[in-house]
Each structure stands twice: as C-alpha cells, then as structure tokens.
Amino acid sequence: MSADSPAGRAPARNKRADAVRNEQTLLAAAAEVFVTSGVDAPIRQIAARAGVGLGTIYRHFPTRAELVTAVYRHQIEACAEAGPRLLADAGSPFDALRQWIDLFVDFLVTKHGLADALQSDSSRFAALHTYFLDRLEPVCAQLLAAAVEAGDIRPGTQPYELMRGIGNLCVGRDSDPRYDPRRLIDVLLQGLRRSGPA
Amino acid sequence: MSADSPAGRAPARNKRADAVRNEQTLLAAAAEVFVTSGVDAPIRQIAARAGVGLGTIYRHFPTRAELVTAVYRHQIEACAEAGPRLLADAGSPFDALRQWIDLFVDFLVTKHGLADALQSDSSRFAALHTYFLDRLEPVCAQLLAAAVEAGDIRPGTQPYELMRGIGNLCVGRDSDPRYDPRRLIDVLLQGLRRSGPA
C-alpha cells in the first residue's frame, strides 16, 4: 500500500497540514477511547472525542481495522522485533518461544477486547488480522523452527495455527476470573514438546 | 427456571394452544435460519421465516441466548449424557476424555458461529454461556478426575478453564482453511498428560 502517513516521518509533501494534524488527533483520541470502551467503540464516540466529524475519520481510516492497526502499529512492531532478540538472549529456543508468546499474550490481553476483535467476525477486522499475521507469523516461524532444530519441540506445528490458537485462547479473558489464558497456553506449550524427551 | 414449555411434554394447561404452536414454529424456523445465517442472524429474519411478528419472538424468547439454548438443548443434553457412557466404554479415561472433547468440538463446529457466539461479548449470550457450562462442566470434571485418578494426566486442570479454552479454540474456524482447531486441541491434550510418563 501507500508508504505515507502512518509511518510518521516527514509530512509527505502532498498532504495538507491540517490533515496531518487531524490524523494525529484521531490516533490519540482512538487510543484513549479504546482503553475505556474497547476496540469496538462506536465510531461516533471516537470522532466526538477527537472533535472531528464522521467524514474525517472515514477519510483517514476507511475501515476500523486500519484505525486499530495504526493505533497499535508500534507495539506490534516491538513484538516482532523482540523475536530474534529473545532467540539470541534466552537460554534455549524453547525459552525464547515461551517468552515471546508471553509478550504476545501481554499485548492481546492488555488491550481491551483486542483478542476478541482479532478473531471475531472475520469480515470486519480482516485487515487487522492480516496485518498481525503478516508481521508476526515469520517471527513465530523462526522461533518455532529454532526450537525444533534444537530438539525442544516436535516438528509439524504451523506458525499460523499456533498464533491463531493463542489469540483465540485470549478471547474473553475479562469475563470470568476463573479463566486465565496463560495457564492453558502453558499447557499447549507443554504439548508441543517432544513426547519422549530423550 | 420454569420447567414448562421447552421440555415439550403436556401443553401445560395454562398455556394457550396458539402460543404453543407458535413456539414450535419459532424453534423450527430459528433452527433453519441458524444453519444458513449463523446464530447471529437478525431477529427479523427468524420472525419472517416463522411468519410471526417481532413481538411474538420476544415474548417467547426474551433474549437471543434463550432461543439458541432452546434450539440446541437436546444436543447439549446428548453431549452431557455421552460423558459417563464414554467413561464406561472407552479403553482408558484419557481416551474417554478425548472422545468426549471430540463430541463437544463436533457440536461447536457444525453450528455455524456457535463457538463465536459462546465466547464473544459476554453480555449478550450470557445465559447461553451459563447453560452450557452448568450442564457440561460437571461432566467434564468427572472425565478429568477419572483421567487424573488413572494417572493419565496430571492433576490441577480446572474443568471450567479447559472447556472455555476448547470453546475458544473453535472460534472462527471457517475463516481460514489453514486453521484446524482439532490439531491444537490435540496438542493441548498432549500437554495435559504427565510430563514424565513413567
């Protein structure tokens, strides 16, 4: 797509100053609203918070997914970049994988309703889903491959499937204190290890 | 709650014949609409299919969850009853657990969007969630306990958490052919086994 605005470098000479300003305002407003009302908050609410009209918000972010992506882009990026670093620093590839997944879960869980949005009705949010996966799946694949290589886990696990599964397990975390996705993700990780661990 | 209509025995002497008729029509219509449009289908669509007004549907099933519950009640019941039977018939408690989970997953997966609904925004569907768990959690607990007793799996797993996790893993199954919840559920089950299997 266009490599312009959301990266946030120079004002991109053909973009008007007020438009840039509005985009920033919108991102800030959306971020605020997301923490209180979740990523499903009514567009009108975000527009009101930013003090702009509906047209403006749709002009800058035609779909909700694009807005959510823009708001969380740098965090996703951080998560992606942490992958190789963990692989280098952690004691074992399996540890690296575990820690990376922890990071990922942290991200999903601290954003109110993000996990729900990611998985729910795939038509909305499709772009969000895509962006997450495009960026993070290779990282996951690398960690997975390293762990297989080291003999920590058995081969055959698809990165895509694992990431979706983890995302799914994070859905609806707030609804019941008895449900803690981390425990299950731990079990899942255990299941990934070689059966007879030599 | 009231042990009247949905059980389907005698017409419950204080309920009018047309009301009973409508309730049946509604259930049939809802079942049909659910398979084509998912459990999120617009109320109006169900009402139209049944040839009744909106008021009627709300009178019989004040919340969507109650309608869904009523439609699937006998299948949930069947799943619940299968638990003890599997425990008696299967080769090991672990096998019984595995088969029962298979049944559960079948149920969730064949109903378009049921899993999504079960987990999504907890306020709607809350009753559905509750009914599922009230009925099925004890069964799951029994299977789990038996498997622990037999030394097949390690102790400490909460039935509630396991069921929610499995339900979550089934969310959004149709959106991508690369995602097959069963594979992950298998991994999860492996993770439940004792680490050092003696």
Add this chain to the structure above:
DNA sequence: AAACTAACTGGAGCAACGTTCCGGTTCAGG
C-alpha cells in the same frame, strides 16, 4: 496580496438492527 483550486471537513441522511410498547385479535372457560 489576491485569487484560485484541490484537498479536506462536518454532519445530514440512509439502511440495518435490537428492543419496547400497545391496539387489535383470538382462545378458553363460563
């Protein structure tokens, strides 16, 4: 500096949906 134009803005407006409410209708008992 003034005029011009392309981009941007705001919100009215439409459609879809959930839900409530009540006037009219119909069943069941007398």
Add this chain to the structure above:
DNA sequence: CCTGAACCGGAACGTTGCTCCAGTTAGTTT
C-alpha cells in the same frame, strides 16, 4: 354465545455503520 385474559403483529424509537456532498481552508500561482 360472551367475556376477559392471553397473545399477536408490527409501528416506532434509539443506536450503529457508512456514504455523500455543500461549504471551508490550506497551499500555490500570478
């Protein structure tokens, strides 16, 4: 057959996503 209580249908209201365009403004040209 008569009557009232239960039931029915759908109009109506509030909320939401999204489109569309008349009016405004920023940046450029003369």
